[in-house]
Amino acid sequence: QITLKESGPTLVKPTQTLTLTCTVSGFSLSTSGVGVGWIRQPPGKALEWLALIYWDDDQRYSPSLKNRLTITKDTSKNQVVLTMTNMDPVDTATYYCAHRLGGSGTNTFDYWGQGTLVTVSS
Amino acid sequence: DIVMTQSPDSLAVSLGERATINCKSSQSVLYSSNNKNYFAWYQQKPGQPPKLLIYWASTRESGVPDRFSGSGSGTDFTLTISSLQAEDVAVYYCQQYYSTPYSFGQGTKLEIK
Numbered sequence: 001q002i003t004l005k006e007s008g009p010t011l012v013k014p015t016q017t018l019t020l021t022c023t024v025s026g027f028s029l030s031t032s033g034v035g036v037g038w039i040r041q042p043p044g045k046a047l048e049w050l051a052l053i054y055w056d057d058d059q060r061y062s063p064s065l066k067n068r069l070t071i072t073k074d075t076s077k078n079q080v081v082l083t084m085t086n087m088d089p090v091d092t093a094t095y096y097c098a099h100r101l102g103g104s105g106t107n108t109f110d111y112w113g114q115g116t117l118v119t120v121s122s
Numbered sequence: 123d124i125v126m127t128q129s130p131d132s133l134a135v136s137l138g139e140r141a142t143i144n145c146k147s148s149q150s151v152l153y154s155s156n157n158k159n160y161f162a163w164y165q166q167k168p169g170q171p172p173k174l175l176i177y178w179a180s181t182r183e184s185g186v187p188d189r190f191s192g193s194g195s196g197t198d199f200t201l202t203i204s205s206l207q208a209e210d211v212a213v214y215y216c217q218q219y220y221s222t223p224y225s226f227g228q229g230t231k232l233e234i235k
Contacts, residue, residue, distance in 0.1 A: 047226040062223040096171055107219035108162040112171035
């Protein structure tokens with residue numbers, strides 16, 4: 001079955017760079033149509049879509065965060081990595097990775113990781 | 123960016139009664155070439171990740187009970203729970219995947235009256 005698991009630091013300091021890893025199983029990151037996205041959720045607040053990478057390395061970013069985000073994948077390790085530069089306390093949130101629902105144009109997500117809470121504080 | 127606005131922000135419904143949540147997008151998410159609405163509904167329970175309920179505005183995800191249904195087109199969408207069960211207490215989010223950023227609504231908290 002499809003599973004995703006986020007890993008990374010739980011605490012980062014302001015101005016630091018955050019690196020999060022999503023380790024996936026049950027599917028291949030190189031299979032046509034596959035995509036993995038990152039979504040975050042500040043405590044008690046709504047979901048915010050961040051980025052998405054497709055099987056062919058095509059990438060999509062939230063325009064408001066585009067200059068701070070990089071999404072990459074390592075097919076051999078079954079991992080998708082999100083980096084976010086210049087972290088600020090407002091970036092405190094639970095960060096989720098999620099599997100893109102299959103099918104043309106379906107950029108919504110059918111499997112999600114449990115999420116990892118990242119706190120930004122000095 | 124497409125802004126998604128849900129109403130109401132919170133809702134209390136008696137067990138067995140109908141619950142209705144609305145979502146309005148700031149621009150149409152209907153793609154004319156295939157007549158599909160690039161729109162989804164999610165359910166999120168405390169301490170859990172979101173769960174996909176509905177996509178293409180009205181297609182139920184596998185395993186989702188048929189008391190959940192989605193309707194609407196263009197800019198106005200509705201999630202209906204036909205007979206509320208205790209396990210349906212959650213926050214519900216809409217999402218558009220028509221254009222990036224694939225934005226979510228602010229959420230609607232559903233409780234038992």
